[in-house]
Amino acid sequence: MSGRREVWITGVGLITCLGEGLEANWSHLQRGGPPLYDDKSFAPYIVHPLPPVNFDRQIPKKSDQRQMELWQRIGVYTAGLALNDAGIAGKPELLDGTDMIVAAAGGERDIPADTGILTGMRKVAERGPFLNERLMSDLRPTLFLAQLPNLLAGNIAIVHGVVGSSRTFLGEEAAGVDAVRIAQARIAAGQSELTLVGGAYHATRWDVLLVFEQSGAALTGAFAPVWDRGPHGGFAPGNMGAFLVLESREHAQGRGARAHARLLPVVSDRNKRQPGEIEATLRRQWESIAPHVDRAHAGIISGAAGLQPTTAAERTALKDFGLPVRNTGTYIGHGLEVQFPANLAIACAALEHGRMFAPAGTGDSGASPSRMSQVVVTSVGNWRGEGLGLVERVT
Amino acid sequence: MAAATRDKFDRPIVAVTGIGVVTSLGVGKSDNWTKLSGGVSGIKRISRFPTEGLRTNIAGAVNEVYRQDMSPAELSERVALLAGEEAIAEAQIGGKGRFPGPLYLAPPPLEIEWADRIAMTEMAAANADTTYPDLMRVARDYAARHGAFRFAIIGEHLAEHFGTEGSPISLNTACASGASAIQLGVEAIRRGDCQVALAIGADASLTPESLVRFSLLSALSTQNDPPERASKPFSKNRDGFVLAEGAAALVLEDLDHARARGARVLGILEGVGEKSDSFHRTRSSPDGKPIVATIRNALADAGVAPEEIDYINAHGTSTPENDKMEHLGVSTVFGEAIRGIPISSNKSMIGHTLTAAGAVEAVFTLLTLQHQRVPPTINHAVPDPAIPLDVVPNAARDAKLHRAMSNSFGFGGQNVCLVMALEPA
Numbered sequence: 017m018s019g020r021r022e023v024w025i026t027g028v029g030l031i032t033c034l035g036e037g038l039e040a041n042w043s044h045l046q047r048g049g050p051p052l053y054d055d056k057s058f059a060p061y062i063v064h065p066l067p068p069v070n071f072d073r074q075i076p077k078k079s080d081q082r083q084m085e086l087w088q089r090i091g092v093y094t095a096g097l098a099l100n101d102a103g104i105a106g107k108p109e110l111l112d113g114t115d116m117i118v119a120a121a122g123g124e125r126d127i128p129a130d131t132g133i134l135t136g137m138r139k140v141a142e143r144g145p146f147l148n149e150r151l152m153s154d155l156r157p158t159l160f161l162a163q164l165p166n167l168l169a170g171n172i173a174i175v176h177g178v179v180g181s182s183r184t185f186l187g188e189e190a191a192g193v194d195a196v197r198i199a200q201a202r203i204a205a206g207q208s209e210l211t212l213v214g215g216a217y218h219a220t221r222w223d224v225l226l227v228f229e230q231s232g233a234a235l236t237g238a239f240a241p242v243w244d245r246g247p248h249g250g251f252a253p254g255n256m257g258a259f260l261v262l263e264s265r266e267h268a269q270g271r272g273a274r275a276h277a278r279l280l281p282v283v284s285d286r287n288k289r290q291p292g293e294i295e296a297t298l299r300r301q302w303e304s305i306a307p308h309v310d311r312a313h314a315g316i317i318s319g320a321a322g323l324q325p326t327t328a329a330e331r332t333a334l335k336d337f338g339l340p341v342r343n344t345g346t347y348i349g350h351g352l353e354v355q356f357p358a359n360l361a362i363a364c365a366a367l368e369h370g371r372m373f374a375p376a377g378t379g380d381s382g383a384s385p386s387r388m389s390q391v392v393v394t395s396v397g398n399w400r401g402e403g404l405g406l407v408e409r410v411t
Numbered sequence: 412m413a414a415a416t417r418d419k420f421d422r423p424i425v426a427v428t429g430i431g432v433v434t435s436l437g438v439g440k441s442d443n444w445t446k447l448s449g450g451v452s453g454i455k456r457i458s459r460f461p462t463e464g465l466r467t468n469i470a471g472a473v474n475e476v477y478r479q480d481m482s483p484a485e486l487s488e489r490v491a492l493l494a495g496e497e498a499i500a501e502a503q504i505g506g507k508g509r510f511p512g513p514l515y516l517a518p519p520p521l522e523i524e525w526a527d528r529i530a531m532t533e534m535a536a537a538n539a540d541t542t543y544p545d546l547m548r549v550a551r552d553y554a555a556r557h558g559a560f561r562f563a564i565i566g567e568h569l570a571e572h573f574g575t576e577g578s579p580i581s582l583n584t585a586c587a588s589g590a591s592a593i594q595l596g597v598e599a600i601r602r603g604d605c606q607v608a609l610a611i612g613a614d615a616s617l618t619p620e621s622l623v624r625f626s627l628l629s630a631l632s633t634q635n636d637p638p639e640r641a642s643k644p645f646s647k648n649r650d651g652f653v654l655a656e657g658a659a660a661l662v663l664e665d666l667d668h669a670r671a672r673g674a675r676v677l678g679i680l681e682g683v684g685e686k687s688d689s690f691h692r693t694r695s696s697p698d699g700k701p702i703v704a705t706i707r708n709a710l711a712d713a714g715v716a717p718e719e720i721d722y723i724n725a726h727g728t729s730t731p732e733n734d735k736m737e738h739l740g741v742s743t744v745f746g747e748a749i750r751g752i753p754i755s756s757n758k759s760m761i762g763h764t765l766t767a768a769g770a771v772e773a774v775f776t777l778l779t780l781q782h783q784r785v786p787p788t789i790n791h792a793v794p795d796p797a798i799p800l801d802v803v804p805n806a807a808r809d810a811k812l813h814r815a816m817s818n819s820f821g822f823g824g825q826n827v828c829l830v831m832a833l834e835p836a
Contacts, residue, residue: 144461170823187563222543
């Protein structure tokens with residue numbers, strides 16, 4: 017049985033196109049106005065850029081930065097923000113026992129190397145030997161280290177000294193949900209006291225877009241809020257990093273740490289995505305957390321990404337929950353593995369302000385509760401996986 | 412009803428009630444054990460693709476399972492499925508397509524393969540240089556014919572096939588992944604989140620690029636002739652690992668649950684230890700402290716003393732670095748007593764099955780306990796005087812064994828150690 021001990025969120029690190037940190041993100045979401053997206057660099061695809069980041073502030077050694085590709089730099093930087101926020105950065109006595117669960121995709125391709133090989137390949141008869149020869153000469157040894165999914169965690173260990181344990185979960189949105197779910201369950205059951213959980217997504221690259229063009233998930237054409245992207249829809253990949261420090265209440269109080277929020281057990285599941293199955297899974301999950309929800313003071317932050325039919329199915333299910341709904345995807349884009357941790361981070365900001373941010377698009381509904389004390393965060397994967405998380409103010 | 416059986420720390424006891432394995436030695440426990448205990452190597456010349464221009468042209472491939480043009484995702488899924496089916500059949504649990512617990516899977520990291528990129532390039536028929544936008548133009552048509560790339564496809568297909576419960580977890584801790592999958596299952600059963608779990612490690616991703624990547628880090632043996640002699644863990648002339656494929660599956664089960672349904676208990680997963688290394692991306696801390704801490708954490712988690720370990724299934728990759736550091740680690744923990752503990756490396760015969768290795772070697776460790784026979788470290792012709800271990804050189808040995816340990820170390824500072832024992836009387 018999970019849920020025996022309280023789990024607090026005592027540190028948050030967040031970077032999206034809206035900026036660095038909870039306040040920058042909150043103020044933009046609260047203000048509303050035009051979203052920040054880039055429809056030129058990868059036209060006709062729409063992506064959400066990275067804000068200016070001075071990586072030196074969290075990754076002081078250039079030699080470390082050189083060993084990482086951008087997704088790792090974003091992740092190591094954001095993890096550092098979360099550790100700082102939790103007050104455990106630079107404290108080996110705590111970091112030595114801090115566990116880590118990172119949600120990651122595959123790493124980055126070397127685009128010029130790939131395209132150079134593909135161009136040359138067309139002119140040769142013996143393709144196998146040509147490929148071997150070019151891979152041996154064109155691939156950078158360090159690139160492999162940026163391609164290994166677990167090397168974001170590895171770099172966080174090296175740069176920040178988080179060395180209790182390290183696990184990396186793979187597989188798009190569900191990996192982010194399950195990373196938080198397992199981290200919460202381990203602490204609740206006494207298997208961990210302190211866990212860093214999250215991930216990073218480098219969206220503005222052709223190799224990512226190629227993957228989602230194959231499945232028809234990448235947004236093209238005119239930008240619209242996630243709820244209003246037409247019958248096929250699509251998501252706009254967003255650069256982002258999000259990490260949370262989860263901690264047992266006892267441990268946090270013992271060191272005088274402040275809680276952003278309490279994280280209740282996360283629920284996740286899968287189905288085959290036959291018509292009606294997304295709605296049914298979300299309803300079942302809602303029923304399992306509804307007894308803990310104080311409806312007068314709760315809201316929903318939806319992870320809807322804009323792809324159909326998933327976004328419409330989620331919208332249908334959320335109507336039945338009867339809580340005000342806001343999405344973040346319109347503003348921060350879609351960060352796959354990172355979306356759920358990022359939305360939990362934004363939920364922490366909403367709890368601190370005691371209200372919801374501005375609606376964006378036709379699926380955002382309901383007025384913000386006054387003195388909002390609970391937020392339900394949703395995740396419906398672009399292909400598989402549904403999940404819900406519940407965070408509440410610690411009083 | 413009898414009181415629940417608990418371990419020394421008042422946690423549910425985790426039994427193993429089914430195991431399955433596929434390696435270059437063959438499909439299934441029986442074939443694998445016969446060859447493994449017979450000192451047979453599965454390492455061969457690569458026949459799947461041309462190897463001209465590569466420094467290494469040998470591997471431990473699962474040729475028995477491979478069919479023409481299978482992608483790494485398809486082949487990895489296939490070996491995972493075979494191992495899973497064997498384990499579930501042995502455990503005699505659930506119904507067809509209805510496994511009563513979650514799936515913890517260690518798959519290889521997937522990406523779009525060269526075969527796909529090349530095929531898309533041809534479809535695009537660009538005039539000048541090929542660019543990613545050229546590939547984008549045809550990507551959807553290509554996917555319509557061949558299926559779209561999906562990161563989590565293996566876990567999804569296995570969850571569907573076996574009917575496991577909940578969201579399947581795919582994880583990666585590099586070369587410790589298989590052990591981490593087992594660890595997640597052990598933890599879930601101890602939490603009481605489930606009574607049964609399926610842990611699978613699978614990796615069948617032998618491609619030119621995977622070879623080149625490890626080659627460029629000088630991690631692979633280049634002693635290609637003869638192939639079966641290349642992997643020589645703990646030997647003075649070791650020069651790298653041999654890339655290999657394989658899969659293994661374990662049905663993990665709360666001991667009370669297993670006993671209540673009359674299941675045969677193959678062994679107990681007594682303890683798991685882990686500790687990350689922050690020294691370097693590909694190298695271990697020279698003081699060996701993270702490895703030492705990992706082993707000590709596993710012993711502490713199992714609640715046993717070093718002298719209660721009868722056999723060590725080594726990570727033993729055959730790289731100069733790993734084997735030296737593993738020796739430092741075990742000799743620090745076990746002291747002088749290490750000279751009397753057999754420690755052998757399955758990788759001398761099957762090569763390094765990467766993300767599957769931790770699961771494959773856990774299965775082999777359980778078979779070692781079951782058969783009371785220690786598989787050898789083959790190719791041990793030139794002992795390394797700096798590594799004075801009893802590596803069970805070249806020939807298997809009968810021994811009285813109750814408890815064993817299996818080490819897994821990976822790039823990115825990943826270290827996991829498992830402690831397994833026979834069922835308590």
